[in-house]
Amino acid sequence: MLIEHGTAQNALAALPEVARAAGVQSYAVCPEGVIHAELKNGRVAGATLIDDASPLYPPQLRDLTDAPPFLWVIGDPSLLKRPAISMVGARNASSLGTRMAKSLAAELGQAGYVIVSGLARGVDAAAHFAALDTGTIAVQAGGVDIMYPAENTELAANIAAKGLRVSEMPMGLQPMARHFPKRNRIISGLSQATVIVEAATKSDSLITARDALDQGRDVLAVPGHPFDARAAGGNMLIRDGATLIRNAADIIEALAPIAPQQPALPLQEPKPTKHNLQEASKLHMQILSRLGPSPIAEDQLIRDLKTTPAQVTPILLDLELDGQISRHAGGLLARVI
Numbered sequence: 001m002l003i004e005h006g007t008a009q010n011a012l013a014a015l016p017e018v019a020r021a022a023g024v025q026s027y028a029v030c031p032e033g034v035i036h037a038e039l040k041n042g043r044v045a046g047a048t049l050i051d052d053a054s055p056l057y058p059p060q061l062r063d064l065t066d067a068p069p070f071l072w073v074i075g076d077p078s079l080l081k082r083p084a085i086s087m088v089g090a091r092n093a094s095s096l097g098t099r100m101a102k103s104l105a106a107e108l109g110q111a112g113y114v115i116v117s118g119l120a121r122g123v124d125a126a127a128h129f130a131a132l133d134t135g136t137i138a139v140q141a142g143g144v145d146i147m148y149p150a151e152n153t154e155l156a157a158n159i160a161a162k163g164l165r166v167s168e169m170p171m172g173l174q175p176m177a178r179h180f181p182k183r184n185r186i187i188s189g190l191s192q193a194t195v196i197v198e199a200a201t202k203s204d205s206l207i208t209a210r211d212a213l214d215q216g217r218d219v220l221a222v223p224g225h226p227f228d229a230r231a232a233g234g235n236m237l238i239r240d241g242a243t244l245i246r247n248a249a250d251i252i253e254a255l256a257p258i259a260p261q262q263p264a265l266p267l268q269e270p271k272p273t274k275h276n277l278q279e280a281s282k283l284h285m286q287i288l289s290r291l292g293p294s295p296i297a298e299d300q301l302i303r304d305l306k307t308t309p310a311q312v313t314p315i316l317l318d319l320e321l322d323g324q325i326s327r328h329a330g331g332l333l334a335r336v337i
Helices: 008-021 032-045 059-063 077-079 095-110 121-132 150-162 181-188 202-215 229-239 248-254 273-290 298-305 308-319
Strands: 047-049 070-075 085-089 114-117 134-137 164-167 193-196 218-221 325-328 333-336
Touching: 032 070, 032 181, 047 114, 059 181, 059 248, 059 325, 070 077, 070 333, 077 134, 077 164, 085 121, 085 181, 085 202, 085 248, 095 114, 095 121, 095 248, 121 134, 134 150, 134 181, 134 218, 164 333, 181 202, 193 202, 193 229, 193 248, 202 218, 202 229, 202 273, 218 229, 218 248, 273 308, 298 308
Parallel strands: 085 114, 085 193, 114 134, 134 164, 193 218
Antiparallel strands: 047 070, 070 164, 325 333
C-alpha cells in the first residue's frame, strides 16, 4: 500500500475505494485510537512493525499478488533477507517424520538456509527446533505476541531470542481456523521452495504446497508408506510431479542454481515439477468449473475437457477424497455444493 500510494495518509485515503472495488460497501478506516493502542501493545511485546516500503520488508513477498502490507516481527529481521526453505507437515507426525524433519532442517541450516515453518506441533516444531542455531522463522496465524499452541510456548520464546516470529495479524489476536490458510501463503512466499515431510490429503500442508505452486516456488516432498494416511498427501504431490527427496542433499541439488554458498554443480536434466503440478492444478479447477449439483457422465466430462482418462482419473480421485465431488450410479459425477 505504501509503495503504491507513497504515504500512509494517501494509503488510508485510498482504502474506501479499494474496499468498494472488492465489493465491500460499508468499509471504515480503523479508528486512530485503536491504531495507537496496537502500536503500544507492540512496543510492550518487543515487536517491530514493518511496512512494505521498509528496507526490512522481505523482497520475496513483494512478488505476491496478495502480499501483506504490514508484518509484525519479534526477533532478528535480518533473517528475512537470507535464502529460505519452508518445511511443513503433519501435526500428528510419526516418530520417523519428526526425525526426518529434524535431520533435514539441521542439514539445510548448516548449508546456509533459513528454515520457515508455522510453529504448529509435529513437523513444524521439529523443524524449528533443529534450526534454532542456524536460523528459523515462525509464521504465526494469530498475533505475533500470542503463543499457540501453548505447548510450543518455550519454543516460541527461543525462536524470538535466536530467530524470528512473524505475523500479519493484529497484536493480541487469538488464531482461528480461518486464519491458518491465510498464514500459509506467507510461509511459502518467504521461501524459494516448500518441503512437505508428512501430510494427509486434507491438511494445511497441502494448502501451503498449492500456495507455493501458485507463487512459482518449487515443491518437494518426502515419500511415505502407502498405508500411512499421514503420507498420503506427500505421495500424491510426488505422483503429480513434485520432486521426491530422501535427504537434505536432494533438496540442495534440486535448488543448486540458486543455493547459498554452494559450489557449482553439473547441469542436471530439467525436472518437470512446476509444469506437471501447474497442469494438475489447472485441470483441478477446470473439472470443478464444469461440474455442478446435477450429475454428468465421466466420459462426457473427459470429452469436454479434451483430455485423457489417465490425466483426469487421479484428479477425480483427489477431489472425491477431498469431499468436493461425489459419484453416482452409472458413472455419473456431481460437485458437492
